[in-house]
Amino acid sequence: MFSRNKQPAIKSLIAQGSRIEGDVHFADGLRIDGEVHGDVRAQGGQSGLLVISALARVEGAVHAAHVIVNGEVVGPVHATELLELQPKARITGDVHYKALEMHQGATICGSMTPTDAVLEEKPPLKLASSAQ
Template sequence: MWGGKKKTGATRVDTLIGKDASIRGNLQFTGGLHIDGQVEGNVLASDTDSAALVLSEGGRINGEVHAPIMMLNGTVEGDVYASEHLELAANARICGDVYYNLLEMAVGAEVNGKLVHRKGGKPQLEDQRAQFVNNDVGSDAAP
């Protein structure tokens, strides 16, 4: 997307979170999600085949991110799970571990955490999705 070559078919935007919008809580989406604003919570793609997340330069996510296709140019404070394709643009900043199948990283992008390659990421995304759905974020009980 940023490199001028269209490598994925994930340009459709079904949901837009504007630059002045702020969401607190977990966000589950299908189709294409474009974030220009802030999300305080986990972001999860319900559709594990074609869902795509675009995080713009001014966008910020404080929580885990799970989606098959991601194009990140903003800040993520949390682990990132991309089962198909992850593209980190020049202004991408990730403070957390990155689990990926295919990774593109532009000069200037920053990852402060581990890079973990996972082949055939769809089943792992399904496992992460189940863990995400069963996880009670507000619970004080021990796991």
Template sequence: MFSRKAHAPIRTLVGDSTVLRGELRFADGLRIDGEVQGDVLAEPEAGSLVVISEKARVHGKVKAAHVIINGSVCGPVTSTEMLELQPKASVVGDVHYEVLEMHPGATIDGELKPLKATERPALTLAAANDA
């Protein structure tokens, strides 16, 4: 009923033992398992995907169409389509989003700012699975 768009293919990987210093620009999809000390920016932004895994750390701004975070980000996050904050996500910085899905356990130390000023921002709280 609520189908999601197909994700951009992940063509770039920052491995778990990697520390990258400086601005990281990417196209399509990016997965970060290591540490990035600098901004993570999608070019072009439309249709892009960045996945920040549970072990990953980003110290800088993150900007892409679809952003999935389960690690930590120290800096502002901008998602022009969908922002998913998974249970172990930690964001210290302002969050700009079109649609936000936040799982229990995720934390934000900053302001939530919808990209379009609407009466009711598109905010979804992910329910725990009833297994």
């Protein structure tokens, strides 16, 4: 479904021990090992890979095509393609995703909403035992 070979390269890093105050906008890929107090957004909000490691903490909205969380996010998460929640992921906020992969141990305190692309109208099912 989602080829890992087509991932954009991670070209930026917010290292452990670093703290960013303000919004972060990135192109291609970003890995966060430190703290960000502000929104984190891929350029255009519709592309990019964002990795929030087990050591990281983000307080603000997160917007990217592919989001991998193993740390803490306090704020809404918007993944236009794929959201991966690894075992140490802790999200306090609403989650919006097209596809979701959630490992045992990950927690979400908020609502989970699939995007409209997933909620296509499906034809009604007819049971084989139905007398019609």
